[in-house]
Amino acid sequence: MSLLRELWRSLRSGLETLGEMMLFLGRMLAYTPASLRRFGLIVHQVYNTGALSLVIIMLCGLFVGMVLGLQGFDVLQRFGSEESLGTMTALSLLKELGPVVTALLFSGRAGTALASEIGLMQATDQLAAMRMMAVDPIRRVCVPRFVGGIIAMPLLAAIFSGIGIYGAQLVGVQMMGVDSGQFWSQMRASVETRDVMEGVIKSCVFGVACSLIAVYEGYNAIPTAEGVGRATTRTVVISAVVTLVLDYMLTAALR
Amino acid sequence: MRQTRAIEFSTGLFALLGFAALFFLLTQITNRDIRFGETGYQLLAKFENIGSLKVGAPVSMAGVTIGRVEKIEYDNTEYKAAVTLRIEPGYNRIPDDSDAAIFTAGLLGGQYIGIGPGGSETYFKDKDQIHLTQSAIVLENLISKFLFSLAGKDKDKDQNQDAQGAEAKTQ
Numbered sequence A: 001m002s003l004l005r006e007l008w009r010s011l012r013s014g015l016e017t018l019g020e021m022m023l024f025l026g027r028m029l030a031y032t033p034a035s036l037r038r039f040g041l042i043v044h045q046v047y048n049t050g051a052l053s054l055v056i057i058m059l060c061g062l063f064v065g066m067v068l069g070l071q072g073f074d075v076l077q078r079f080g081s082e083e084s085l086g087t088m089t090a091l092s093l094l095k096e097l098g099p100v101v102t103a104l105l106f107s108g109r110a111g112t113a114l115a116s117e118i119g120l121m122q123a124t125d126q127l128a129a130m131r132m133m134a135v136d137p138i139r140r141v142c143v144p145r146f147v148g149g150i151i152a153m154p155l156l157a158a159i160f161s162g163i164g165i166y167g168a169q170l171v172g173v174q175m176m177g178v179d180s181g182q183f184w185s186q187m188r189a190s191v192e193t194r195d196v197m198e199g200v201i202k203s204c205v206f207g208v209a210c211s212l213i214a215v216y217e218g219y220n221a222i223p224t225a226e227g228v229g230r231a232t233t234r235t236v237v238i239s240a241v242v243t244l245v246l247d248y249m250l251t252a253a254l255r
Numbered sequence B: 001m002r003q004t005r006a007i008e009f010s011t012g013l014f015a016l017l018g019f020a021a022l023f024f025l026l027t028q029i030t031n032r033d034i035r036f037g038e039t040g041y042q043l044l045a046k047f048e049n050i051g052s053l054k055v056g057a058p059v060s061m062a063g064v065t066i067g068r069v070e071k072i073e074y075d076n077t078e079y080k081a082a083v084t085l086r087i088e089p090g091y092n093r094i095p096d097d098s099d100a101a102i103f104t105a106g107l108l109g110g111q112y113i114g115i116g117p118g119g120s121e122t123y124f125k126d127k128d129q130i131h132l133t134q135s136a137i138v139l140e141n142l143i144s145k146f147l148f149s150l151a152g153k154d155k156d157k158d159q160n161q162d163a164q165g166a167e168a169k170t171q
Helices: A002-036 A039-049 A051-078 A082-123 A126-132 A137-175 A180-190 A193-219 A225-254 B002-029 B139-170
Strands: B041-047 B058-061 B064-075 B080-087 B099-104 B111-116 B128-130 B132-134
Touching (some): A002 A039, A039 A082, A039 B002, A051 B002, A082 A126, A082 A180, A137 A193, A137 B002, B041 B132
Parallel strands (some): B041 B128
Antiparallel strands (some): B041 B080
8 A cells, every 4th residue: 555655656746847847848938039139148058068068979979980880891791781881870870879879978968067057056046146136047047058958969969970970981981891982872872861850850859858857957956965966867867768768759750 | 258259169160060060961971962953954754664763763874874863753644654854964965766774773772764875866855755665674573474484385385295196196
């Protein structure tokens, strides 16, 4: 009986968090048009979330692409169709790995930074001070970070995929000796604009989800050192789970 | 002031890189050519059966791609597939009695149109029709033809043997 009650309580608190998050999203979306007028704030956040994540994204993209080239070559060689390596790596990067791995890295690199920054602002009463000065902290602090994350994510994912394809080419063509003309022309022949757009749509959705989770967790962090730490952890965990669940749903919907 | 400039600079660089990557993916990885106006000229070819020919498939002469399949429609009056080809402007000396056939690239590859040059002195112009066409080879048809021809041979053989047997008897 107490087990059931416990289950019900955790279900209820989960639903409450979800509902609160949705309401938070609605409030931020309502402020978004007004905050676009203060574009400097958003540019600053695009710098924080995007430009500062550039190195890690490029490095990871290169190595993910290289490993795809190596693994793909081994598998395709068994069927005698190494020439399809370009198609395989391009499609898996564009449709799947680019958006997903970028979202995971984004929540690890930028999401945690957002959550701990806002959480610390909360803990050091900076948000309360803003309220005292009749400045809405959601408008001034949360929305620019949210919008900045949404702008940065598709660009990061595109960079990831581009570098990844280059990395696959590096391993497949330069090291393994796949014909470079076949690599590119087979890729071009079978990748469609639709595939690229699928990746872009996915990364936009992940951008909304990951930024929302990071900002929400930071804003609702318990204002202690421990609370901020927990908010940061929760950001990464929830973002990763939500990204992978959304990924399946989007793949099924866009198929 | 100096610092904000630096932030804007690197944000701009980041955005530039991002859009460059997106542009690269859209133009270099997909086979969509960004065209500024239509170039070249159109030819029409009607086929009994186009198999799995797709819009965008290459049109080749002697193995060199000279154009692409632009449009595939169904001709209601002739019960044929009407395929519109767009040939690049450089290839304007195709004899007007050339033939078009649908081939398959490799065992599992996509289908493409191959044009074999004729011997005429006049050349195709815009919106001309290629009259000599050969349909795609459909594997099922090929197999059924082969099986029927086998069965036919067997029957012939049986009849021959019967006739020989009858001859022997009469002798």
